[in-house]
Amino acid sequence: xxxxxxxxxxxxx
Amino acid sequence: MSEALTLTDVPRLPxxxxxxxxxxxxxxxxxxxxxxxxxDAVAAEVLGLVDGTRSVSxxxxxxxxxxxxxxxxxxxxxxxxxxxxxxxxxLDR
Numbered sequence: 001x002x003x004x005x006x007x008x009x010x011x012x013x
Numbered sequence: 014m015s016e017a018l019t020l021t022d023v024p025r026l027p028x029x030x031x032x033x034x035x036x037x038x039x040x041x042x043x044x045x046x047x048x049x050x051x052x053d054a055v056a057a058e059v060l061g062l063v064d065g066t067r068s069v070s071x072x073x074x075x076x077x078x079x080x081x082x083x084x085x086x087x088x089x090x091x092x093x094x095x096x097x098x099x100x101x102x103x104l105d106r
Contacts, residue, residue, distance in 0.1 A: 002082035005056035005094045009101075010042075010049045 018069060018096040020088070022106040025065030030103050032060050045103045059091055063104070069095060 018024070026032065030045045032052075041057035043050040052060065058079075062072045073091050077084040098104035 002076075002080040002087060002090075003053075003055050004090050005059055006051075006053040007043070007056050007094060007098065008051040010051055 018092055018099055018106060020070040020073070020092070021068055023065065023068050024063050024072075024095055024099070024104050024106045026060075026063060027103065027105045032057070032063075043098075043103060048103070050098075050103070056094060059094060063095075 027045075030043065033042055033044055034040075035042045038051070040054075041052040041060070043052055043060065058076065059072065062075050067075070069092060073084065073088045076087050076091065080087065095104060095106075099106055
């Protein structure tokens, strides 16, 4: 089902 | 570059930015130099259509044909997502 797409920046250390 | 993304823009991933399926997470990730983004299934569908030949409008058309959702809703969500990625410099247009 369509839902607002989620893009989360990961913490890369 | 500072203007908002439009429907006639043809987005593409810049050199060094890749869409990958992360087996450990069981989800797609967008990998950029020194940065990575977790994508949910819908975001992965959107980015899977970003190939440097489709316009934003064509991407929305493809998604509207696949999902049972009002095209205007899909368009708003896709433009917002791609515009955000362009501002973060992980999408060229």
